[in-house]
Amino acid sequence: MENESKFIAKLKNKESQNKSFEILLSKYKEPIYWHIRKIVLDHDDAHDVLQNTFIKVFKAINGFKEQSKLYTWIYRIATNESLSFIKSKAKKHFKTSEEIMIAQTNKLKEDPYFDGDELQIKLQELINTLPVKQKLVFQMKYEQEMKFKDISEILGTSEGALKASYHIAVKKIKKEIIKIQTF
Amino acid sequence: MKSKNNLNLNINRFKTPKGYFDKIIIDDINKIETGAFKVPENYFETINTNFIIKTNYRSKIINFKYKELAYSGIAAAIVVGLFISVFFNDSNTLNENEIIEYMDYELVGYSSSEYLELFDVNEFEINFEEINNNDFDYFIETSFSDDQNLNNK
Numbered sequence: 001m002e003n004e005s006k007f008i009a010k011l012k013n014k015e016s017q018n019k020s021f022e023i024l025l026s027k028y029k030e031p032i033y034w035h036i037r038k039i040v041l042d043h044d045d046a047h048d049v050l051q052n053t054f055i056k057v058f059k060a061i062n063g064f065k066e067q068s069k070l071y072t073w074i075y076r077i078a079t080n081e082s083l084s085f086i087k088s089k090a091k092k093h094f095k096t097s098e099e100i101m102i103a104q105t106n107k108l109k110e111d112p113y114f115d116g117d118e119l120q121i122k123l124q125e126l127i128n129t130l131p132v133k134q135k136l137v138f139q140m141k142y143e144q145e146m147k148f149k150d151i152s153e154i155l156g157t158s159e160g161a162l163k164a165s166y167h168i169a170v171k172k173i174k175k176e177i178i179k180i181q182t183f
Numbered sequence: 184m185k186s187k188n189n190l191n192l193n194i195n196r197f198k199t200p201k202g203y204f205d206k207i208i209i210d211d212i213n214k215i216e217t218g219a220f221k222v223p224e225n226y227f228e229t230i231n232t233n234f235i236i237k238t239n240y241r242s243k244i245i246n247f248k249y250k251e252l253a254y255s256g257i258a259a260a261i262v263v264g265l266f267i268s269v270f271f272n273d274s275n276t277l278n279e280n281e282i283i284e285y286m287d288y289e290l291v292g293y294s295s296s297e298y299l300e301l302f303d304v305n306e307f308e309i310n311f312e313e314i315n316n317n318d319f320d321y322f323i324e325t326s327f328s329d330d331q332n333l334n335n336k
Contacts, residue, residue: 017307022232029230033222043222050230116219 006069011061021058028071029054031144032078038139041104041124043113049085053078072153079136079154096132099126119180126176133157134169141166 010020029153030141032053033087056077065072090100105124114122127135136155140146141162148166152159 018232025230025232030227033227033230034220037220037222038218041220043220043226047226113221113223114219115221120219 005066007021008061008064008066009069012064017061023058024070025054030075032074035075035140035144036078036082038143039079040085041101041108042111045085045089049078049081053081056081068153069150070168072150075150075154076156083132098128108136122180123173123177130169130172134165134172137162137165138169138173142170 001167007020007023010016011024013020013108029050031047033050036049036053037043040046040049053074057074060077064070068076086097086100090097095103097144102125105121105128108116108121127138130138133155137151140151141148148159148162151157151162155162157165
């Protein structure tokens with residue numbers, strides 16, 4: 001992609017906006033989809049959140065002040081949108097977000113778009129037991145191998161606190177895995 | 184199975200439908216791990232600008248389980264209408280400023296217990312200088328709330 005500032009200027013320009021947005025979409029739809037999917041777990045839900053995310057990107061691009069990288073800005077929207085989606089779903093079903101995610105994890109066994117064995121489902125359950133920020137930092141660092149600096153921009157948290165959160169998350173999961181492997 | 188940080192986590196547990204990513208070029212996102220999750224066949228080919236710009240939000244079709252509810256009079260209709268406006272409101276009506284405000288809002292804050300874990304310096308060393316003022320403020324604010332709750336009890 002060309003120089004980011006130039007590209008953002010094109011995204012803000014009404015004449016070049018649609019074409020530039022097409023480029024943006026082709027570049028980010030897949031990584032953003034997977035980021036969302038790891039949070040909401042279900043494909044249909046991820047599809048809805050992906051759509052909402054890019055609508056918000058499209059509508060808010062003129063207000064993007066370039067204080068962060070475009071990529072971390074989009075991830076931030078996707079993260080917020082995913083968490084809002086879970087909260088909204090929980091509200092509709094008169095449940096907590098945690099209960100919704102437990103139910104969602106239980107559905108993975110029958111999900112045609114999930115290809116994990118019992119252990120993978122158990123690991124997903126373990127990830128779900130982490131507090132939200134630990135879960136996010138674990139997924140972004142461990143699974144997506146993002147830099148702490150970028151995660152820090154996305155979550156609006158200092159790098160030091162994120163490193164500590166990641167350390168705690170890995171430690172908790174490791175402890176539980178050892179328990180599973182022992183029995 | 185990939186081993187990293189001594190965890191035997193399969194980061195490929197998520198899958199996608201066959202051909203989903205075939206027509207996608209990604210030049211600076213080096214690594215996308217799908218895990219065991221999959222997506223429907225050719226799904227990503229359906230994601231284009233029309234999908235976002237023209238389609239907007241998918242219509243939310245509400246299927247009432249009991250049709251007779253629809254005939255239960257004006258009062259019921261008002262109640263249902265209010266319910267829909269609260270639970271199914273279309274965020275597509277947000278203006279630009281509202282969206283920016285929404286994005287600046289931090290949805291993911293640390294809980295008090297998470298802060299306690301962070302400050303457990305016996306477990307590992309934390310560079311306190313790297314923890315920013317907002318995080319400290321949040322910690323102090325939530326700690327104060329907890330103290331207040333305890334005192335009120």
